[in-house]
Amino acid sequence: MDWQTLATQLFPQGHQITASDSFLSGTAMVGDTTVAVIGTTDHTPIGVEIALAQARAVLATVRDFPQRPILILVDTQGQRLRHRDEMLGINSYMAHLGKCIALARQSGHRVIGLVYDQALSGGFITSGLMADDCYALPGTTIRVMGLPAMARITKVPEERLIELAKDNPVFAPGPENYVRMGGLQAIWQGDLSLRLVEALAAADPLDRRSTLGLERGGRKMARPVSDAVAS
Amino acid sequence: MNSYLESTARERLALLFGPDNFAEWLPPAARFVSPHLAQLDAPTAFDDGVVIGRGVLDEKQFFAAAQEGGFMGGAVGEVHGAKLVGLLRRALVERPHAVLLLLETGGVRLHEANAGLIAVSEVMRALLDVRAAGIAVVVLVGGSNGCFGGMGIVARCANAIVMSEQGRLAMSGPEVIETASGVEEFDSRDRGLVWRTTGGKHRYLLGDCDRLVDDSIDAFRSAALELVAAAYDKTIPLTLAALEAEQHMLQDRIDRFGMQTEPMAIWRQLGIADPQAIAMLEADDFMALVSTSTARSH
Numbered sequence: 001m002d003w004q005t006l007a008t009q010l011f012p013q014g015h016q017i018t019a020s021d022s023f024l025s026g027t028a029m030v031g032d033t034t035v036a037v038i039g040t041t042d043h044t045p046i047g048v049e050i051a052l053a054q055a056r057a058v059l060a061t062v063r064d065f066p067q068r069p070i071l072i073l074v075d076t077q078g079q080r081l082r083h084r085d086e087m088l089g090i091n092s093y094m095a096h097l098g099k100c101i102a103l104a105r106q107s108g109h110r111v112i113g114l115v116y117d118q119a120l121s122g123g124f125i126t127s128g129l130m131a132d133d134c135y136a137l138p139g140t141t142i143r144v145m146g147l148p149a150m151a152r153i154t155k156v157p158e159e160r161l162i163e164l165a166k167d168n169p170v171f172a173p174g175p176e177n178y179v180r181m182g183g184l185q186a187i188w189q190g191d192l193s194l195r196l197v198e199a200l201a202a203a204d205p206l207d208r209r210s211t212l213g214l215e216r217g218g219r220k221m222a223r224p225v226s227d228a229v230a231s
Numbered sequence: 232m233n234s235y236l237e238s239t240a241r242e243r244l245a246l247l248f249g250p251d252n253f254a255e256w257l258p259p260a261a262r263f264v265s266p267h268l269a270q271l272d273a274p275t276a277f278d279d280g281v282v283i284g285r286g287v288l289d290e291k292q293f294f295a296a297a298q299e300g301g302f303m304g305g306a307v308g309e310v311h312g313a314k315l316v317g318l319l320r321r322a323l324v325e326r327p328h329a330v331l332l333l334l335e336t337g338g339v340r341l342h343e344a345n346a347g348l349i350a351v352s353e354v355m356r357a358l359l360d361v362r363a364a365g366i367a368v369v370v371l372v373g374g375s376n377g378c379f380g381g382m383g384i385v386a387r388c389a390n391a392i393v394m395s396e397q398g399r400l401a402m403s404g405p406e407v408i409e410t411a412s413g414v415e416e417f418d419s420r421d422r423g424l425v426w427r428t429t430g431g432k433h434r435y436l437l438g439d440c441d442r443l444v445d446d447s448i449d450a451f452r453s454a455a456l457e458l459v460a461a462a463y464d465k466t467i468p469l470t471l472a473a474l475e476a477e478q479h480m481l482q483d484r485i486d487r488f489g490m491q492t493e494p495m496a497i498w499r500q501l502g503i504a505d506p507q508a509i510a511m512l513e514a515d516d517f518m519a520l521v522s523t524s525t526a527r528s529h
Contacts, residue, residue, distance in 0.1 A: 048485055048489075052478070052481055052482060052485070055474075055478060059475055079403060081408045081412050082416065082417075083408060083417040083492070084492065086402060086405075086408070086417070086429065087433075087491070087492075087494055087497070088485065088489065089437055089439045089484070090401075090403075091383035091384050092387045092439050095386075096477055098388065099359065099474060102469060103471065106363055107471075121339075121348065122380070122384070122402060125348060125351055125384065130352065130355065144339055144341065144345065144348050150344065153341050154341050156271045156273075164271070168267065170342075170343040170344065170346045171344065172345075173345075177345055178345060178349070181349055182349065183345070183349040207353060207356050207357070209349060210313065210316070210353065219309055219349070221263075221265075221309050221310050221313060222309050222310075222312070222313040222316075222346070222350065222353075223313075224313075225257070225263055225314060225317060226313040226314070226316045226317035226320060228257060229314060229317025229318055229320070229321055230317045230320035230321040
């Protein structure tokens with residue numbers, strides 16, 4: 001879904017979101033609450049500039065609009081794979097964005113992530129996955145890498161991976177598998193503006209993902225192992 | 232032996248804390264094994280490639296984790312990630328003086344890709360919760376696999392990083408970039424370029440690493456203890472002021488160096504008169520040179 005259609009469905013009262021070099025920012029009303037909207041579009045790769053642009057928008061919200069909820073719209077093909085970005089320390093830019101979102105959460109902002117098209121690897125880990133809760137639209141692409149590339153690197157034949165992907169969510173792309181593993185709260189169906197209202201009401205700063213992964217049977221070890229250490 | 236590079240994860244912890252002074256949680260005997268590797272006929276390890284536990288340094292309690300680069304490159308799977316999260320959650324309860332993370336990893340373990348990706352984001356959040364509780368986290372990078380992928384992001388969420396020259400810190404590995412964008416973009420066989428781009432000296436000069444040390448575990452220990460002490464002179468949790476300063480620093484870095492294509496050009500811009508000589512310098516000589524130049528972006 002393109003971001004304009006998405007924004008129209010999310011915000012029936014209208015919005016002031018603009019796109020600039022694949023960076024989305026602005027505000028919209030949800031009932032009588034103003035929500036800050038920050039994100040990316042065009043499946044853009046996340047390089048140092050766009051990571052910093054998102055971080056700047058998060059910091060401005062924390063500084064100037066305490067408690068204002070933040071919606072992070074995710075559409076990225078992952079981190080930008082360039083020598084220049086590595087030379088400049090792209091991991092620091094990604095970490096900075098992640099820390100800014102964490103600061104917002106720790107400062108009392110409810111933060112919701114929504115994957116509306118693509119969410120790959122490093123572009124996802126410091127955006128939607130740093131929110132209180134992350135959701136996705138049906139049919140979105142979420143993965144670390146494609147099965148052909150995974151087959152090359154793991155040296156497991158692609159046919160075998162495709163077969164295994166049928167019952168094991170750890171290999172297979174797609175939002176349903178991320179829901180089973182607890183990485184996503186849910187896939188939004190129906191009236192998206194209502195889903196957003198519900199998500200904002202349910203947002204919880206506690207990281208519940210390993211518990212959800214256990215309850216849903218997609219990640220059976222994460223919670224028991226961390227519990228075995230922590231308690 | 233005192234080489235950080237050549238030690239295993241357990242040897243590093245034993246040398247860091249002294250023999251028999253590190254108590255491991257979920258040791259290999261507890262048999263916490265990845266549930267996903269066997270179906271791919273991939274080898275498993277009884278510790279899933281990470282050692283966690285506690286020890287005492289300077290009469291203070293520290294929690295520590297060390298990734299084993301010899302097992303699948305130290306990559307993060309479901310169990311591996313959960314051990315790190317468990318350690319950080321336990322820190323919130325027992326409140327050690329600090330947490331040391333000895334990272335050596337290629338990032339997410341592709342054999343359990345989705346679980347690994349979620350796990351890395353859980354580690355990020357758990358680490359920042361520890362900082363929010365006022366407990367310092369310091370990262371050590373000096374293993375032959377470097378610190379890459381999502382764990383390269385985790386490293387920069389800590390209060391401070393100590394690296395050796397041999398340690399590498401980045402996100403996508405040179406081979407990944409070469410495969411995706413071609414050899415003209417990043418030639419992974421050009422070891423000099425790889426080192427200049429991701430190695431400890433470059434990270435120190437840019438300001439992404441707080442201390443560069445020789446490849447010795449004693450040197451890592453002293454630097455880590457100093458960085459923990461220095462962290463308590465500042466504010467451990469995330470603050471708006473600190474992140475605004477970081478925003479400014481990272482923007483300034485793009486403004487100053489964004490047009491460069493070769494790390495040595497950045498070093499020259501930072502005031503290093505003879506960038507070619509940097510590769511040959513031992514850590515102490517390097518630190519001395521940098522301290523007398525105008526180098527380092529913060």
